[in-house]
Amino acid sequence: MLAATRQSGPGAQRLLPWLLLLAAWRAGSAQLRYSVPEEAQHGTFVGRLAQDLGLPLAELVPRLFRVASRAGGDLLEVNVQNGILFVNARMDREALCGRSAECGVHLEVVVERPLQVFHVEVEVRDVNDNPPVFPATRKNLFISEARALDSHFSLEGASDADVGSNAQLTYRLSPNEYFSLDVPTSAEQVNPVNLVLKKSLDREVASELLLVLSATDGGKPELTGSVELRITVLDSNDNAPVFDKSLYRVKLPENSSNGTLVISLNASDPDEGSNGHVLYSFTTEVSPRLEAYFHIDSVSGDIKVNGKIDFEENQLWKIQIEAVDKGNPPMFGHCTVLIEVVDVNDNAPELVVTSISLPVPEDAPVGTVIALVSVSDRDSGANGQVSCALTPDVPFRLLSTFRNYYSLVLDSGLDRELVSGYSVVVTARDAGSPALRASASVWVEVADVNDNAPAFAQAEYTVFVRENNAPGCHLVTVSARDADARENARVSYSLVERRVGERLLSSYVSVHAESGRVHALQPLDREELELLRFEVSARDAGVPALGSNVTLQVFVLDENDHAPWVLPRGAGGPASEAVPVWVSRSAGAGHVVAKVRAVDADAGYNAWLSYELQAAPNGAASGGARLPFRVGLYTGEISTTRSLDEADLARQRLLVLVKDHGEPALTATATVLLSLVDSGQAPAAASSRAAGVAGVAGVAAAAGRVRAGAACAGGASAVGSWSCSQRRRQRVSGGEGAPKADLMAFSPSVPPESSSADSGVQQDIFGNVSTLILGYFSSLLVSVTY
The missing domain is CATH 2.60.40.60 (Cadherins)
Structure with missing residues (x-):
């Protein structure tokens, strides 16, 4: 059954100073939780996402309702017509989360106009899709007929990739008169499964026994795995090697160098001669992968590091050790070494910055969301606790919206004419000792808004021209600069039309719309007009357009064109x-x-x-x-x-x-x-x-x-x-x-x-x-x- 719950996070209260975005951020900080079983088929209903977020269906398409975060790949998708979240691809919980007790897919849901960001957690529930698996399908045991009753013989248990009750195993031994089964009762089940001899063996009566050991998980329906035990009854060798402990617990720091001693094992055998000479080895059930990380000295029993030990790859190693004497027939002793890998702060935080609103208009209000920032650290404990900070002296700030998720928002006003863009560096720092850092940068371009009128290079232009000039002669070039960009800075010039006596100003002069070159359209006569004073307007191409005027004074200089x-x-x-x-x-x-x-x-x-x-x-x-x-x-x-x-x-x-x-x-x-x-x-x-x-x-x-x-x-x-x-x-x-x-x-x-x-x-x-x-x-x- 699918369930949806809503949680209220701390993000909304942190945004109280931003009154304009208070309602949006309260919605953005509320969390939705859904639950879906793994292996669900494509199209499986997960939840009514839009309805649970309080978004009208009619607004989904206009407001660009979408899933912005793809942390889970394409596993989940949302229908923008009805707002339903559904399964888009097969989800394998074991592939997603391994044996972690909790497994979920985090989604960032974004709607715009106005911008809102929601965080949704979809829990992937475990289903019993993995049967118990033994290291091998057959195991050979050599047991002397002289072994005393109640002797224990260690066996490698089965493993189950599922979690919870689906991984709780119950062992059964096929009916026989010689052996019973001793199963550990601890939740960890790190102790080996033991065969217990309950009736003396007689090689002459039965030289070989075939038994089946089965393991059944607690899922519904339950799944079973088994291993065949082939027991060969040997002539007596009085004493088998005995370890000091049946279970050894060792802590090993990750990244320990090759050759580092993990533990020195010791198994004693009271026999003499070759019957008491003990050799150590991994059991035959040990995978080749383990042998790539550890090595055991067959004579001394020392276990040493043989490869790169990585806490993030494997936090616990369980190794079955076998000690065998050189008797004839040989006698065996077993123990389990449990190696707990201790985390070292060897992983720097990882940052992912997703741009949302770029470029940013220079008139964007304070609180505008610029980008989403997610951070993670593969380490654990304090080594995996990460805090984020921004480079100083930038008009932005980070707001925590969810666990390890932040929003980069505008913190103060922008002016493109002063600063056209910012290189914003987000630095993540973990709490390890020494701390590790990682940085991610995003270039925030400031988009131009038409907030500057054209400004002339001079407050006033004074021009001297001789009378009887040629028609079309160049008088002066006016120039106005607009501090904006692109269309907002494209300036055009025009005359401020008026009458000069009985004629229009435009019959005397003209101005080129693009170059600002002012021309006299006809010869000027000083005896008729000694000073022509007029204005030229400069306007940009912004919406709405802005403009300014400048005054031009054209003094007509005398020429000797009149006789006394x-x-x-x-x-x-x-x-x-x-x-x-x-x-x-x-x-x-x-x-x-x-x-x-x-x-x-x-x-x-x-x-x-x-x-x-x-x-x-x-x-x-x-x-x-x-x-x-x-x-x-x-x-x-x-x-x-x-x-x-x-x-x-x-x-x-x-x-x-x-x-x-x-x-x-x-x-x-x-x-x-x-x-x-x-x-x-x-x-x-x-x-x-x-x-x-x-x-x-x-x-x-x-x-x-x-x-x-x-x-x-x-x-x-x-x-x-x-x-x-x-x-x-x-x-x-x-x-x-x-x-x-x-x-x-x-x-x-x-x-x-x-x-x-x-x-x-x-x-x-x-x-x-x-x-x-x-x-x-x-x-x-x-x-x-x-």
Whole structure:
């Protein structure tokens, strides 16, 4: 009959700190016991495993219900549909456990989601499938007719491979008038079975006797074995050798070296001569296997070690010794030597580590079962008592779940980015002296979880690009690194779309999704957009995806792509019209008669303007006289170089060349018509100095972009038109809506121009150079407000 019992082990109470896994471990530490007879046929029912564990049948397949431990091979199997444990292969108790009183197969049953581990013991019950067996089927005995009544003759008993009552033997002797049977009553039955002479032998009456000795075990049904005893009656030899004891008990440490003395036997024979000369030997029933381990000296009776004595192979040796004299006929004496092998700590523990949950996600909760550990030691007593420990400084611990069974569980949090894996070494140590150790290692890989967002190499990227760039030119490469692995670390880039004025950001720039290379999609115009500020997003491929943004500032650097533009005199006058200026002939040297005003849409050196007179197409003075006018190099003011006189032509045409400092320089020209009049004849002489002079613009389209307008034309400054062009508001794109005008650059002021022409020129040069240098750096070190 099959039986199932449940035992409660100590494993659950050890796991009280792990509240999340308390219920699972209580179930995991409870033990089931079943019982099944050996030799049961395939398919024999063992127990309702799932039902006894409290697992619903509908959850068995989804939760991967299975037998994880194969300590018993494929002897037992479980049906995952109905949860029944059944016999899968023939079980021979004697092959599994030898003559051990207890025999069982240990199973580890695992279910997942959540993980639970159960320990099941299946007892293999002994059945009486082995009959008693004598060492030989026939034994020859030589007994003198002179032997006294009640003489004992030792016989080798039978052995039975079964255990318990199935191995309890009862001996019987076939009916005869000469001999009876003396059977030992001790449970060990180590004393020999003896024939007892109860009637004197007479060789002349019966020279040979045939008897049968049978042994019957206590099984149901009982089994019997027998040996035939052939007794030859010999002529008298008065005395047989007699040992000091009929049973000798000896303890022998295992691993004793060859030649170690086990015991010295002594049998005495009171006869004289050859009748009292005794020789020793193993009985004929001794197996050749025993002779491979022990040797007996036939003369001295010394028994010595002859091979490797292993406690784990055989713990007890029973040797039948025979002493025979040299009489005619010879006389025999017998004794039994019982050698108890003493265990020595010569076997290191054995470890088996079975992985359950590898690799381990880095966000696995504390208490997650990583692997199952089983340990065994072939030694006995303290030599076979094993304790286990882990290498230090690992986030794991061992929990004892059953006798010599442990679970390797997570003891603290994991972070794959700090440590990607652990080499966990389990060390088993027995309690012997000296202690023996064994180790087993398991590599615990930490699986990545998407817990890190991509991080850019820089907090902000600042890029300088010259205007009029080629479409598709490379601006910068952004790079973000993700500390995760595989898909969780695969980064893709994209623009954070927004509007730049009336257009979308994506019409200006693009970013390659894989490389992070940022390209300008079209030529940039500094006069339209001086700073483009936008964000690039980096996202990983994890689920859910994580991302971060970085800000890019693209400063558009100026190129000399705009020629100077001469401001018209009036609001309605065309730039190409030459306007006459009245000059009194009484004007002295250094008198300012007019001023040419020009601006440049560029910046920096490209907008720094200078003025110079060109030869007039129709001649400026008669007779090659020196021209009485000059123009300020950086102010554009036209002044007299000397006092005017009657020899000077009444009408003077001046051609003023306006040139910027770009490379190559761009120019514009202005034509000034001067009319020399006598004092008191100039109707507009008082206002002529403040009048603007019309000019010819080098690039007509630039007029629409210049934002200085009439306000820039209003005042006379020593730094000239470059200063005016720099006072305009610069256009910056940093967010949604229209471009902002928070970025401004101002040129420093300079002292008023002196009356001296030379000093005025020097002031123009000094003021413009200093303004140029300061203005250039101030344009780089601007402050931007958003």
